[in-house]
Amino acid sequence: MGSRKWLLVVLVLGFCVWAAVKIAPPSQADTSGRTDSPGPSQYLSSGAFTTAHPSATSAVRDFLDVHPTHPVQPIAYTHKVHLANGLQCEVCHVGVDQGPDARIPGVTFCMTCHQAIDTDNPEIKKIAEYAKHGEEIPWVRVYNYSPSAHVKFNHAPHIRAGMQCAACHGDMTTQTTAERKVNLNMGYCIQCHREKQVSVDCDVCHN
Numbered sequence: 001m002g003s004r005k006w007l008l009v010v011l012v013l014g015f016c017v018w019a020a021v022k023i024a025p026p027s028q029a030d031t032s033g034r035t036d037s038p039g040p041s042q043y044l045s046s047g048a049f050t051t052a053h054p055s056a057t058s059a060v061r062d063f064l065d066v067h068p069t070h071p072v073q074p075i076a077y078t079h080k081v082h083l084a085n086g087l088q089c090e091v092c093h094v095g096v097d098q099g100p101d102a103r104i105p106g107v108t109f110c111m112t113c114h115q116a117i118d119t120d121n122p123e124i125k126k127i128a129e130y131a132k133h134g135e136e137i138p139w140v141r142v143y144n145y146s147p148s149a150h151v152k153f154n155h156a157p158h159i160r161a162g163m164q165c166a167a168c169h170g171d172m173t174t175q176t177t178a179e180r181k182v183n184l185n186m187g188y189c190i191q192c193h194r195e196k197q198v199s200v201d202c203d204v205c206h207n
Contacts, residue, residue: 062146070179071140076123078176089165089172100154104139107131142178143169152207161196 061067082092089096092109096102107130114124130137145151165172170181182188186205193200 065146065185067144067180069181070177071142073140073177074138075126076177079172079178080174080176083173096155097159099156100152102155107135107137110137142180143184145184150206152205161198167192 089102092105093102094105107127110127111131114127118124119128127137145153168182168184170179172178189205190200192198193204198204
């Protein structure tokens with residue numbers, strides 16, 4: 001078989017895999033309340049085809065870097081309400097201005113306020129159930145890098161440089177649960193660095 005025919009076969013197979021990933025519906029997090037043993041998110045990247053993926057479809061999605069734009073969360077947390085009430089990003093996402101990670105608040109942190117605030121809300125009752133059973137909320141990751149990318153993203157220098165959260169996360173004052181507003185691939189990051197005249201050396205972002 002000639003090289004052109006092999007190329008055609010590869011392109012057809014690639015299209016079939018892409019179509020299967022696009023057509024297959026993503027599984028959703030359980031929103032009915034507490035679960036005794038929440039399973040791993042199918043969108044938690046491992047960077048390789050392994051049995052760590054809950055399904056073959058999720059493995060293919062991970063390999064092709066296909067992610068949902070608005071994953072369903074176990075709690076219908078609303079960013080816009082909390083921000084409208086004066087809560088700042090750094091209050092819940094502790095450490096975002098000090099180190100690499102923007103930590104997700106634990107159930108105890110949430111209940112610090114919601115022991116007394118909006119306790120009749122069905123979503124708050126779900127949080128209370130997690131707290132009652134000593135469990136953390138199994139949030140679904142919205143943004144992540146595959147380990148195979150070897151990206152060492154650090155929030156702190158971006159915050160110190162005056163970058164607004166909305167540049168990568170969209171306008172959170174209009175969002176309920178977080179949405180994937182920006183595809184944070186290498187092209188996007190390099191373009192931003194060049195526009196701001198920041199180094200684009202490989203070791204700036206990769207280890």
